[in-house]
Amino acid sequence: MPVQLPDLPYSRTALQPHISAQTLELHHGRHHQAYVDAVNARIAGTEMDEMPLEEIVRNSQGALFEAAAQAWNHGFHWQCLHPRAGEEPHGVLADRINRQFGDVQKLREEFNRAAMAVFGSGWAWLVQHADGRLAVVTTRNANTPLTGDSTPLLVCDLWEHAYYTDYQNDRLRYLQAFWKLVNWDFAASQLR
Template identity: 80%
Template sequence: MPVELPELPYSRTALQPHISAQTLDLHHGRHHRAYVDRVNAGIAGTELAEASLEDIVLGSQGSLFEAAAQAWNHAFYWQCLHPRAGDEPHGPLAERIARHFGDVQKLREEFNRAALAVFGSGWVWLVQHADGSLAIVSTRNANTPLTGTSTPLLACDVWEHAYYTDHQSDRAAYLRAFWRLVNWDFVASQLR
C-alpha cells in the first residue's frame, strides 16, 4: 500500500495571515508531496511496500530514511498547527509545562532559542521523555525523535521552505507566527 500525502487538517488559507496559502502550497503541496513520492519509489517491490510510514522510518536508512522521516515529520507538523489563535495549554499539559519550564512563556523562549540556534535545516521539538519529563530538542535535516525513546509532542519545521515565502530569512518572525498557530489540544493528546 503506497504512502499517501495526508490532507491538511484545515483549508490552505486557514492559517493566514501567519502562514500564507502560497507557503502551504509550496511546503505541503510540493515539498511534503516530494518526500511522499520518494518514499513510494523507494519501497516499491520491497518488504516495506505494505508498511506504515512510521514503520518505514524505523526500518530504513539512507535516502529512504531521509524521505520517510521528512514525510512523517511534516505530517506531524501539520497537526501541530491550527487556525484558532490565542489558545494556551491547559490541564495536564499546562501542569507539566509549569513543572518543567516554569510557564508557557519560558517554554517559548527556550524553544525559540533552540530554533534560532539550528544552523541550516532541521526541526525543533517539545518531547516527553520516558520518565514523563518534558524537554526541547532540535534535530538536523530529516532526523526525528520518533527513532529514539522520547515521544514527540510539538514540532516546528525550521527548514527555509517553511517560512521563506512569508518571512524571507527572518526565522524569528516565523517563530512569532508559529506560536499564534500552535494546536495545544493536539500537543496535549500526544502526552503519555
C-alpha cells in the same frame, strides 16, 4: 499500499495571515508531496510497501530514511498547527509545562533559543522523555525523535521552505507566527 500525502487538517487559507496559502501550497503541495513520492519509489516491490510510515522511518536508513522521516515530520507538523489563535495549553499538558519550564512563556523562550541556534535546516521539538519529563530538542535535516525513546508532542519546521515566502530569512518572525498557531490540544493528545 503506498504512503499517502495526508490532507491538511484545515484549508490552505486557514492559517493566514501567519502562514500564507502560497507557502502551504509550496510546503505541503510540493515539498511534502515530493517526500511521499520518494518514499513510494523506494519501497515499491519491497517488504516495506505494506508498512505504515512510522515503521518505515524506524526501519530504514540512507535515502529512504531521509524521505520517510521528512514525510512523517511534515505530517506531524501539520497537526501541530491550527487556525484558532490565542489559545494556551490547559490540563495535564499545562501542568507539566509549568512544572518543567516554569510557565508557557519560559517554554517559548527556550524553544525559540533552540530553534534559532539550528544552523541550516532542521526541526525544533517539544518532546516527552521516557521518564515523563518534557524537553525542548532540535534535530538536523530529516532526523526525528521518532527513532529514539522520546515522544514528540509539538514540532516547528525550520527548513527554509517552511517560511521563506512569508518571512524571507527572518526565522524569529516565523517563530512568533508559529506560536499564534500552535495546536495545544494535539500536543496534549500525544502525552504518554
